[in-house]
Amino acid sequence: MNNTTHLPVNPYLPAPLALPLSLVPGKTYSQVMARLLNKLFGPELADGELDFLEGKIMRVDVVDAKLHFSITLSQGVLAAADTKCPHDLSIEGSIYDFLLLATRREDADTLFFNRRLRLGGDTELGLYVKNFLDALELDDRIGPFLQMMNGATTLIGRIPRLAIPKLPFPKLGRRS
Incomplete structure (x- = not known):
């Protein structure tokens, strides 16, 4: 009897689609994400709901897309952090799993x-981030973008994880 649990296959972004993303430096992603998140979380930043990130560096790695970014909170504003600096918290996953989280198709837990x-x-910092995201209500702010993310999630979810077949190699030997 086999007691192992098999998790569902995790869709991933195919390498040819990830290649262009991997050519952009992490610093650029960090700057773009900081600007985007400042706009998105404007009310929460004004209310001090992200103060737990003050002086801390959070790194996010999207492994299949080969991209990463680091952000910190400085004087009440999210800012790009140097991706080479040590981070206090790291979160790593596939683009599909981050989309599942963003579209609330799956919960963080x-x-x-x-x-x-x-x-x-820092797991305590990770818990703060998780609780912040769980309490966040963004549907009214990002309605059309949320629809686009739902479409992307569905599309990536349909990409089969291709197994590379093992090809038999001919035995090398002397010719007679």
Whole structure:
């Protein structure tokens, strides 16, 4: 009897689509994400709901897309952090799993429990981030963008994980 649990296949971004993303430096992603998140979380930043990030560096790695960014909170504003600096918290996963989280098709607890998202560093800081995201209501702010993310999630979810078949290699030997 086999007691191992098999998790569902985790869709991933195919390498040819990830290649252009991997050519952009992490610093650029960090700057773009900081600007985007400042706009998105404007009310929460004004209310001090992200103060737990003050002086801390959070790194996010989207492994299949080969991109990463680091952000910090400085004087009430999210800012790009040097991706080479040590980070206090890291969150790693596939683009599909981050989309599942962003579109609320899957909750963070399930993704972490099933090891689809991996957390490293300061677990207390990670819990603050998780609780912040769980309490966040963005539907009214990003309605059309949310529809686009839902479409992307569905599309990536349909990409089969291709197994590379093992080809038999001819035995090398002397010719007679």
